[in-house]
Amino acid sequence: MISLGIDLGGTSAKLGVVEDGVILAAATVATRADSDYEGIVHDLTEAAKGLLAGYRVRKAGIGSPGLIDSVTGKVCYSNNIKWSDAPLRDDIGRELGLPALIANDAKCAALGEALYGAGKGFRRVAMLTIGTGVGGGFVCDGRPESGSPYADAAGIFGHMTLYPGGRVCNCGRKGCLESYCSATAIAARARYLTGKKMTAKDVFDAARAGDAKAQTVIDEFSRDLGTALVSLANILRPECFVIGGGVSASADLFLPAVNETLRREVYGSSHAPVKAYAAKLGNAAGVIGAASLR
Numbered sequence: 001m002i003s004l005g006i007d008l009g010g011t012s013a014k015l016g017v018v019e020d021g022v023i024l025a026a027a028t029v030a031t032r033a034d035s036d037y038e039g040i041v042h043d044l045t046e047a048a049k050g051l052l053a054g055y056r057v058r059k060a061g062i063g064s065p066g067l068i069d070s071v072t073g074k075v076c077y078s079n080n081i082k083w084s085d086a087p088l089r090d091d092i093g094r095e096l097g098l099p100a101l102i103a104n105d106a107k108c109a110a111l112g113e114a115l116y117g118a119g120k121g122f123r124r125v126a127m128l129t130i131g132t133g134v135g136g137g138f139v140c141d142g143r144p145e146s147g148s149p150y151a152d153a154a155g156i157f158g159h160m161t162l163y164p165g166g167r168v169c170n171c172g173r174k175g176c177l178e179s180y181c182s183a184t185a186i187a188a189r190a191r192y193l194t195g196k197k198m199t200a201k202d203v204f205d206a207a208r209a210g211d212a213k214a215q216t217v218i219d220e221f222s223r224d225l226g227t228a229l230v231s232l233a234n235i236l237r238p239e240c241f242v243i244g245g246g247v248s249a250s251a252d253l254f255l256p257a258v259n260e261t262l263r264r265e266v267y268g269s270s271h272a273p274v275k276a277y278a279a280k281l282g283n284a285a286g287v288i289g290a291a292s293l294r
């Protein structure tokens, strides 16, 4: 089946006509955070209509940041895009004349990777997307887990408590995984240790060049990520983890340590090992996953 996938972000939206995980045609639309809701819906549907011409598209899937009510299809709340109770699913569907589905954007990326990327062939896949924050999703038998239907969020992995009373997180709590394992946290830790302003990519590059302090930051990151994955493995029992986001380009620097922790610490891992893999689809995961919603 050919579907339209829309991956909505804070600065741009990616659209793709997708068949069996392959993007046949694609477009990008700017979505400024100060744009009003009607303006963004108009821009999205105009771009979509241009893409749909020439394809027998049967449905549209939308990945949106924030909290989604999967019953009403509304975006309840997003701190990236200043909307509340926006009926995005129904407005897009009506404008395009297609049945439409909606889910949180990180969950769509997880679905894309689970079906067509690093998780292909596994029935239970947990993905963590490590970027400005730590998002994620858990996919079982080709469907992303929804949690409460009225509050379909994917911040859940990022806001599991790693260190009670630890660093202050964006969410206002202390000690969340996100405040230790996001790209932002890697950069902040490196700045604290070196006094230099660095991005997470700079830290990985420096470690690759033999910088001891950068290596310390990555060792701490690997330990903390491994600890979090052990807990998730013991709760969800996925067959594999997929690590996405910008850091996945440097997975060779941390996945061996993370996988050693999983091998050593996960309950019963000698009988049913759980491994972590780097994501394969890159920026396309969200569009492919949104198109694969069902």
Ligand SMILES: [Zn+2]
Pocket: 158, 159, 169, 170, 171, 172, 173, 176, 178
């Ligand atoms: Zn938090």
